Amino acid sequence: MNQLLEDLLRGSPNDESIKRFLESNTFPLSAPDGVTFVYYGDADAVLLQHWIFGLPSSQDLERASGTDLWHLTLELPADSRIEYKFDVVKDDVNEWITDPLNPLTAEDPFGHNSVCRAHGYRRPGWTEPDSGSRPGSMEAISIDSRYLDGPRQVTLYLPARFRRSRQYPLLVVHDGEDFLRFADLKAVLDNLTDRLEIPPMIVALTQPGDRLKEYAGDPDHASFIARELLPHLNATLPLENDAKRRCLMGASFGAVASLSTAWRYPGLFDRLLLLSGSFAFSDIGTHGRGPVFDPVVRFMNAFRKSPGTPARKLYVACGVYESLIYENRSLVPLLQANHMDVRFREVRDGHNWENWRDRLQDGLSWLFPGPLWMVYE
Amino acid sequence: MISRTMLGPQRTVTTVGSVLSRLDIGSGPVCTITAGWQEREGELEELQRHVNRPTRELSLYHRAEEVFSRNPDFRDAYHRRQKTLKELQRLYRRRLAHAIAALEELMRERGNDMLIQNERRAALRALRTLDRQHLRRIDHIHAAFVQSQETMLPADLMAHRKEIAGLVADSSAVLIAGGHVELLLNRLRLFDLATGLKARPVIAWSAGAMALSERIVLFHDNPPQGAGIAEVADRGLGLFSGVLPLPHAGKRLRLHDSERVSLFARRFAPARCSTLEDGTALTWIDDRLTDAVSAFRLTRSGALRPVKAA
Numbered sequence: 001m002n003q004l005l006e007d008l009l010r011g012s013p014n015d016e017s018i019k020r021f022l023e024s025n026t027f028p029l030s031a032p033d034g035v036t037f038v039y040y041g042d043a044d045a046v047l048l049q050h051w052i053f054g055l056p057s058s059q060d061l062e063r064a065s066g067t068d069l070w071h072l073t074l075e076l077p078a079d080s081r082i083e084y085k086f087d088v089v090k091d092d093v094n095e096w097i098t099d100p101l102n103p104l105t106a107e108d109p110f111g112h113n114s115v116c117r118a119h120g121y122r123r124p125g126w127t128e129p130d131s132g133s134r135p136g137s138m139e140a141i142s143i144d145s146r147y148l149d150g151p152r153q154v155t156l157y158l159p160a161r162f163r164r165s166r167q168y169p170l171l172v173v174h175d176g177e178d179f180l181r182f183a184d185l186k187a188v189l190d191n192l193t194d195r196l197e198i199p200p201m202i203v204a205l206t207q208p209g210d211r212l213k214e215y216a217g218d219p220d221h222a223s224f225i226a227r228e229l230l231p232h233l234n235a236t237l238p239l240e241n242d243a244k245r246r247c248l249m250g251a252s253f254g255a256v257a258s259l260s261t262a263w264r265y266p267g268l269f270d271r272l273l274l275l276s277g278s279f280a281f282s283d284i285g286t287h288g289r290g291p292v293f294d295p296v297v298r299f300m301n302a303f304r305k306s307p308g309t310p311a312r313k314l315y316v317a318c319g320v321y322e323s324l325i326y327e328n329r330s331l332v333p334l335l336q337a338n339h340m341d342v343r344f345r346e347v348r349d350g351h352n353w354e355n356w357r358d359r360l361q362d363g364l365s366w367l368f369p370g371p372l373w374m375v376y377e
Numbered sequence: 378m379i380s381r382t383m384l385g386p387q388r389t390v391t392t393v394g395s396v397l398s399r400l401d402i403g404s405g406p407v408c409t410i411t412a413g414w415q416e417r418e419g420e421l422e423e424l425q426r427h428v429n430r431p432t433r434e435l436s437l438y439h440r441a442e443e444v445f446s447r448n449p450d451f452r453d454a455y456h457r458r459q460k461t462l463k464e465l466q467r468l469y470r471r472r473l474a475h476a477i478a479a480l481e482e483l484m485r486e487r488g489n490d491m492l493i494q495n496e497r498r499a500a501l502r503a504l505r506t507l508d509r510q511h512l513r514r515i516d517h518i519h520a521a522f523v524q525s526q527e528t529m530l531p532a533d534l535m536a537h538r539k540e541i542a543g544l545v546a547d548s549s550a551v552l553i554a555g556g557h558v559e560l561l562l563n564r565l566r567l568f569d570l571a572t573g574l575k576a577r578p579v580i581a582w583s584a585g586a587m588a589l590s591e592r593i594v595l596f597h598d599n600p601p602q603g604a605g606i607a608e609v610a611d612r613g614l615g616l617f618s619g620v621l622p623l624p625h626a627g628k629r630l631r632l633h634d635s636e637r638v639s640l641f642a643r644r645f646a647p648a649r650c651s652t653l654e655d656g657t658a659l660t661w662i663d664d665r666l667t668d669a670v671s672a673f674r675l676t677r678s679g680a681l682r683p684v685k686a687a
Contacts, residue, residue, distance in 0.1 A: 163417060362601065366602055369602060374558055377584070
């Protein structure tokens with residue numbers, strides 16, 4: 001148990017001393033040896049709900065005797081970041097809520113979660129909007145797709161000081177709107193470019209229609225990117241004509257879509273940035289991840305059988321608190337054995353957007369080193 | 378009397394206009410060199426607002442592109458030289474990493490003080506020797522290129538040189554902006570500006586100041602990739618003698634780390650390593666430092682000391 005909490009409880013606290021304690025600390029209580037979650041309120045039970053693979057996903061908080069103060073301590077290694085909710089049970093009704101004592105939340109397409117930052121974790125400064133960074137601009141385009149049946153909206157990010165007289169590298173981002181909304185991609189691109197850590201680049205932010213179909217290794221999605229989106233961008237924007245200056249990026253199923261596109265069209269995108277890829281496969285029998293993964297497994301099994309060299313430089317990252325760590329670890333030696341230069345990062349985080357946000361500096365600056373050493377403005 | 382001023386970055390605190398107005402140079406036009414901005418060269422609206430007098434951009438970046446496109450043999454020879462320099466830099470970096478690692482290991486050693494101090498000094502000497510050797514090799518490559526091209530320089534390059542020399546000679550001062558330091562230096566060399574600049578008042582900032590110093594040292598203590606070891610990249614034009622300008626030092630260097638500061642100062646001595654931050658201005662008149670504003674010198678003790686005018 002956290003020492004501060006232990007001291008409080010040792011003194012037989014009343015409502016007033018508990019309130020003082022709650023007002024004078026930030027929650028969850030973080031210490032080098034672990035994190036203590038605290039809930040204060042009338043309830044029949046309170047459970048911590050989290051998404052750490054390897055731990056029971058639901059754990060009971062303990063009620064401090066004679067009080068409405070509930071607590072649970074987890075041994076969480078330094079630098080970890082996890083997302084969680086409380087399941088508050090009262091009169092047989094369960095309510096999942098964010099932690100009322102913790103102002104930090106993360107958003108994803110399904111709502112909000114509370115964020116727990118273990119001892120040592122700091123949100124990187126380059127992920128926060130910075131008024132001192134020159135902003136890039138955004139514009140929307142529409143591409144009629146033969147492969148995906150109809151028009152597709154794509155958002156373009158043009159770097160600050162964009163000039164048509166210059167040629168730029170290209171980054172194609174799967175789930176682009178989600179990266180903007182949940183992973184602060186615009187601020188990250190502005191900051192990394194302004195700090196010269198990446199070169200100014202054009203970013204095409206794509207969004208799926210039927211995500212679970214299109215991003216599951218679908219050949220039509222790959223054709224859309226390779227035969228429709230890329231030619232359109234090449235025709236309308238000043239892009240470098242070099243596969244080494246083109247990158248596909250995605251997280252989860254978006255990483256599968258990136259790998260699938262590069263594999264089906266080798267030589268077009270020589271750089272891949274793959275975050276928490278849903279690279280499920282089966283050596284024999286069924287895969288056990290449910291029917292949604294059937295097409296992914298079909299693609300991954302075909303890829304594993306005959307990987308070729310879809311790209312030559314790949315940044316692969318995965319949280320150790322997500323079940324996909326097994327598949328991602330398995331992928332790395334296969335890529336390396338097939339002459340691909342792989343940088344693999346395991347991080348103490350889960351399957352979420354802020355994990356993917358925090359990887360962008362390392363990934364992008366490795367795939368596209370900026371002019372940091374040469375430019376002094 | 379010729380004045381030369383180096384300034385800190387001009388992006389957020391623009392002082393070039395006020396510095397220029399304090400120089401006793403009349404109200405004639407000034408030449409600008411913005412080749413370090415590459416494809417944005419010559420976009421002077423912002424600068425002109427501060428300078429408040431006619432400007433003549435020398436367009437070194439665009440002139441060079443034109444020369445290269447018209448003279449493919451010369452361009453190829455030039456690019457071959459750049460490729461050789463790049464490869465040399467890569468090899469130097471390999472040795473540098475080991476030299477720095479040896480010194481850092483010795484800095485961590487405990488035990489007999491005199492023995493360790495001797496070894497540390499020797500490791501630092503080895504590092505300085507490596508930097509010197511590298512610079513000599515760069516000199517040889519430049520000299521070989523000049524010699525090989527001496528009698529076959531393109532006529533249009535010579536015409537550009539002549540025109541530029543005339544523009545510089547007729548100007549009341551030359552302003553040299555920052556940006557890409559290697560590219561800027563190469564363009565200054567290509568158009569043979571060293572002599573012309575010596576005869577005119579010059580105000581240079583950031584990479585502009587670096588290009589005019591005696592040695593170009595690239596530096597960043599916390600890059601997102603790599604170890605962050607400062608490296609010698611070339612010899613500059615040498616108009617600012619005895620000083621090694623460090624633009625954005627506060628962001629790029631761990632100035633609170635006295636061991637790193639001390640090593641930096643000792644490695645590049647006798648040059649005085651001077652920070653160039655927003656608002657910094659160092660002015661020399663006939664090689665005498667006459668004015669120093671908001672500049673700090675990295676010292677052997679690891680402390681930062683204000684740069685003082687003579």
